[in-house]
Amino acid sequence: MLEKLQIHIAQNFDFLKNKKLLLATSGGLDSMVMVHLLHKMSFTIAIAHCNFQLRGVESFEDQNFVNEYARANKIPIFITQFDTKAFAEDYKVSTQVAARDLRYSWFYELLENEAFDYILTAHHADDNIETFLINLVRGTGLDGLTGIPAINGSVIRPLMIFSRLEIESYAIENTISWREDSSNASDKYLRNKIRHHLVPLLKDLNSDFLSTFQKTQAFLQEAQTQVEDASIMVYQQVAKEKDDQVFFDLNQLKRLPNYTSYLYQWLNEYGFMAWQDIYNLVDGQSGKQVFSTKYRLLKDRDLLILSSFNLELEQRVYSIEKDQIEVKFPLNLSFCKVADISLGSNKAIFVDEDELVYPLRLRKWQKGDSFQPFGMEGQSKKISKYFKDEKLSLIEKEKIWLLCSENKIIWVVGLRQDERFKIKNTTSTILQIKLE
Structure with a gap:
């Protein structure tokens, strides 16, 4: 031996x-x-x-x-x-x-x-x-x-x-x-x-079972290698990787014979177990999802989108105290008192600090949330309707954070400020909030 x-x-x-x-x-x-x-x-x-x-x-x-x-x-x-x-x-x-x-x-x-x-x-x-x-x-x-x-x-x-x-x-x-x-x-x-x-x-x-088993398994290993090689070639045609996400083109995928076997090969390492649910996503309604412990597969129009998923992070609320000048996580925000306002953008807003109730809250949007979009005085709009008007995908919606004062939304961060916190003639303290 x-x-x-x-x-x-x-x-x-x-x-x-x-x-x-x-x-x-x-x-x-x-x-x-x-x-x-x-x-x-x-x-x-x-x-x-x-x-x-x-x-x-x-x-x-x-x-x-x-x-x-x-x-x-x-x-x-x-x-x-x-x-x-x-x-x-x-x-x-x-x-x-x-x-x-x-x-x-x-x-x-x-x-x-x-x-x-x-x-x-x-x-x-x-x-x-x-x-x-x-x-x-x-x-x-x-x-x-x-x-x-x-x-x-x-x-x-x-x-x-x-x-x-x-x-x-x-x-x-x-x-x-x-x-x-x-x-x-x-x-x-x-x-x-x-x-x-x-x-x-x-x-x-079979007295020689161990030997014949090893030969059979060698053949299986060769077959697995061929499957992996083919899987890589097809993956390059069907999938695109961007921003830690994988986008599978369903139109390309459905042209393949036995496309479910390719999905298994590509997704098995991500811990998915509900394979029939995954296969059903291909022809399912947009917005349907399947989860593993750390990943999510989403049907979005003509795409399957694979992304990491952290339920705890999605549900967490972050507090921002008065006179705090920056936040590093989950977003990089800076807070600065200024004498006047400059040209606004999606990356920075100017608010009347006297209207704020601290601590401010940074959280994900929830069903039923509404706000008054900047420029629409007295008009309330559901966040879900705003997202629809902006033609955001489900993945894009889930990346959005809301900056809140009590139950009022100050800013759909990176997209739109709330009218109720805008600078007025009576404003004494102007606070600039910037997404770095």
Whole structure:
């Protein structure tokens, strides 16, 4: 196994030479063999161990075991402890997802703070089969069938060519100790059910199943590469990027056969889940939207518009105190008392400060908002009607902020001042408000 790994690394991971490597080490069979092999090959390594505190005393026994191994072999070690259950409850995720998010977040911290070049994990061929079957059971696209990548950015998985049986045989032959995770024996988790029951059945049906599976997955990976290449070419014809937004031309899109597969390919990385809702947007009403946790896809006439979305920011109200001379967020505004007024513009207004009630409020527009547009004395107008008259798209409307005094709108920022706050003959203090 050592010789096979040396050849594998020379052929596929030659860039690891003379690099500083962080080895994710649970204390289980796979990770202990990985540490043993990399240490034997004289790589510059350190161990990173996470105690997720999910198995009581066992978790701390794992921690002590890994710590003692590192000290005995003079390998630098980093250890952290997580309250995984509390994290899972706070973020409404499963304990498995919580553990994965916590450990990788910590690994990347170490990578940056301790100047490591790569993170190595001990995933192997059987893990790949299990992941494939999990995705197949749950439903997935082609990308979900291509397996665990051996290289994923700074995360490297050098043991992917080995089976669990090969790793265990090597450990026994070389008297490598490891810890057994008692939760691996339980069928509570889907992965364990597949590991204990489905994979043995497949191997019984085909004694060379691991080899044939790897060949099949190689074909799938080639197909995925072709799909990605085609997707990039079509994307350049259909999509335009501007101001951190992506605009998909629906007229161009609908000329494509199987355009839904392209949408999936382009949008999958943004965390969308409601795929049928996304496909329905193509022929849906203008203004319809689909959300992921951080992004929004909007139908606007002949376009689908992809943009980031922060619900908390949309609902936030910002206060501006009297004599405050500037605001930096969410807009860059300056406030200055002046002796007279100059030619007005959309970027600056002049108001009668005596009419203002502090603190001023900066917020997004809401349904039912109305104001008196500058020059229209005594005439009120709904903000929604004003936006319609200005022919603003939904995306443009959502970027608009309102500067308010109590419940009165002073300024539709960047567009129109309110008549009620204009300079009069009786005005004693002129305040210039400028959008920088």
